[in-house]
Amino acid sequence: MSVNVIAYDVGTTGIKTCLFEISDKITLIDSAMEEYDLYIMENGGAEQDPNQWWQAMCCTTSRVLESSKIPKGSISGISFCAQMQALVLVDDKGEPVRRAMSYMDNRGEEEMKKGIMHGFRISGLNVSKLLRSIMISGAVSASVKDPIWKYKWVENNEPEVFSKVYKWLDVKDFLVCKACDRFVMSEDSAFATLLYDTRKDKNGFSKELCKMMGVQFKHLPEICKSTDQVGTITQKAAEELGLMAGTPVFSGGGDASLIGVGAGAVSEGETHIYMGTSGWVSTVVKKQRLDINNMIASIIGANPSYFNYFAELETAGKCLEWVKDHLALDEIGVFLDKKQIWEDPENIYKSLYDFMMYSIKSVPAGSNGVIFTPWLHGNRCPFEDHNARGMFFNIGIETGKTEMIHSVAEGICYHLRWQLEAIEKKVKTLPTIRLVGGGALAPLTCQILADVLNREIETVENPQNVGAVGAAVTIAVGLGILDDIESSKKFIPCKRKFIPNQENISIYDQYFPVFKSLYKSNAKSFRILNQEVSGKSSGGNDEYKTPSSMSTGIL
Template identity: 75%
Template sequence: MSIYVIAYDVGTTGIKTCLFELSEKITLIGSSMAGYDLFIMDNGGVEQDPEQWWKAMCLTTSQVMEKTKVPKESIAGISFCAQMQALVLVDSAGMPVRRAMSYMDNRADEEMRKGIMTGPRISGLNAYKLFRSARISGAASASVKDPVWKYKWVERHEPEVFSRVYKWLDVKDFLVCRASGTFVMSRDSAFATLLCDTRKGNVRFSPELCKMFGVRMEHLPEICKSTDQVGTILPSAAGELGLMSGTPVFSGGGDASLIGVGAGAVSEGDTHIYMGTSGWVSTVVKKQKLDIRNMIGSIVGADPEHFNFFAELETAGKCLEWVKDHLALDEIGLFLEKRGIWDDPESIHESLYDYMMHCISDVPAGSGGVIFTPWLHGNRCPFENPNARGMFFNISLETGKTELIHSVIEGVCYHLRWQLEAVEKSFRTNPRIRLVGGGALAPITCQILADMLGREIETVENPQNIGAVGAAIAIAVGLGMISDIKDAKKIIPALRSFQPSAENRFAYDRGFPVFQSLYRNNRKAFSSLNQKKAADL
């Protein structure tokens, strides 16, 4: 028996809507994508308009249904995989009271300082609050980008807006609400607030943590599982989406949990690396651990029996987007005119990056000595510093654009190596690592990562859609087609593998300590040049 489901991959800059056929395997039938704005402000604020998310969801759903000709009556359910740790404040009708504050938002410097950086401290954080947070939630609000500080920022700076708040939601929970009228958060979204009691048998929002950080319990929604059906599509929403009223709506999960599921990395020790707009290294573990020194924690995933030991890089593929826009477009503009592909945004996107990868294919490991740091919007792990920035180091007269572009990929991979080594101080990882996200589409990126890590790198089919695959698996579990999340491993095999080159590894072993030193040696300069923006709140 096979069924059709729709899974939404809600990213930082756009949504991709995928229609899958579920049987003994997962088959992508059709997809569509649409973008939306990311508003970046001088004071460190980064916002998005939730109405743009919804309109993009409706547009792409209608397009997919039209392209595939699958009857809307055949859709067995919809689910979501989305960016996490945004702050979406809504009223009692489920409508946003202000624009959403993105996970990238770092303006709440003063709120964090007052909330957790006073009194006796460990690693710069209030010792008592750090201990209680770690004890109850398994983590702590140790980053200025954590949602509780955004919440406190709105309370302090926008009291009239704050007075209209009914619930605090995350990105996909807002879309669930908009489609079904249900105010819920999946367990992983609830954990991402860092206000959730994650101790076994006691999963709920913690009254103690909410009181300690000044969060109103009534603002927090009911907690559900990623695989739960939480409602059905409302008649009003069905009309906008072009789907049947009454179609089951499943909660789904955040990208940090469901991308690993879609990668097939679901057993203890399984490790996947994600290269999308952001990036991360994530390993499946059985227990929670908080490594405050390296800013790594065991986050709640879609499988209630496991956690994901998760190290995040703020800007990964975003660095290549920056390169495309600011270094390569003079050449690529000519390429686009010859190809005539302006009418298809996804084809433009893929062709641009294919062409860039082709142009740098002959650049040797080490990029002629040039090293790039991928901290274009600060960094979280293995150091937390919103003031850190990117740089090209060691440019010479012989350096050209191809070396610069090649060094950007290497810079992202250098940082992922730093994170993997930090992860392995706490947990053993499997020797094979799965790479997913748009970065996995380029063989050159896969090979550089294999060489950088000295590990075998595996990719899977449609790695750029892997979050949607994870959301589809959540539906399959919810409908009883498969027994639990761990069964994903059986139906998501590796498509290709890349073996490390010892010669290239030697070049990267030489460059790696230099890469690490660039943060330590420039930390004061980053603060001197960039601190003012955070101070001008």
């Protein structure tokens, strides 16, 4: 038996629509990518237009059907993998009442201070709210970027807009609503609000937490499983998407849940590292764990039998995009060779990123002493500081841009090592780690990670599509093709292994403590430089759109 399905990978900078055939394996038939805007504001805001997500979903669906020649009537279901912890406020018709606030948005600092940082405190948080949150949900809204503080920011600053709110949705849940007119959230999205009760036999949104945090319970939608069929495509949505009305719609999950599924890391102790626009280290655990000091929590996954012990890096591949735009284009020849790279069909470079990686491959481990910190938009784990920023440390008169670019890849890997160390204080990880995301496309990045971590690294087929693969798995389980999420491992074998280079390990072991010291040494300076800037513009709405990327998966 084989079926055709469509999985939507809804990222920070664009949507990738993948058409898969599911039989005894998951085979990618065709895909299409469409970008949309990310609005970055001077007051810490980061917003997107939900209707741009839908428009991108519609145009990419039409393109994959036209390109593949697969009839729309043969599509057995659609599902989603999406960025998480956005705030999408909609009216009773499912239309957004304002632009969505991205997971990157950090405007809710005052709301967080009033909501959980007053009174007697532990680790800076109100002790009674902290302990009660942990008891109910196994986590706490301890980051200014958590969606509760976005919700409260809208309530406090845009009361007229807030009065129009019917439901609070996340990114994929908005798209599900557009497709089938259902206001639902999968369990992992619901947990990401940090208002979800994880206690046995009490699973669901907590009225107590809502009251404690000042959230209107009526704004929260119905909860479902990631593998549930939540509806069918309406006639209106079918006309816009180019699909058949009545096609099953499955809820899917967030990227933090389904990328691990697509990586094949679904059993206890298995760890995957994601290197896309953002990055993370995630280990599958049987019981919830929480490390407030290092900002690591156990989040509900697509498989309800397990949790993902999850440490997030705000900007990973985004740092490489920054490097491409601001360093590479004017020195290592990409700008001059750009026309040739794109127009020569025999050219070995699939993208500007491939050419950039090729240009730095001879730089030695340690980048001749240059260290980069990948905190271009603040950081969450193992320290929470939205004022933290990136830096190049220890530049000398002989330093060139190739060393600087190489140090960016190393800096991302140093930070991932820091997170892995923090994870291993609480849980046991298996020796081999799966690396996925666009960063896994570059063998150089894979080898640097293996050397920095001193761990064997595995990659899979099409690592930039693992979120969509995870979404396809939810359809396969929902249709009864697979018994459960864990049985999907047989579909996702290792494609390539990277063994640590012993000579490089000693260099990275020497430089890693220096990397970690850079935050502590500069935290006060970050606060002086960046809080002051934020304060001057806190009442303004000045914004800019991030430049569109020429991504082939690294973002």
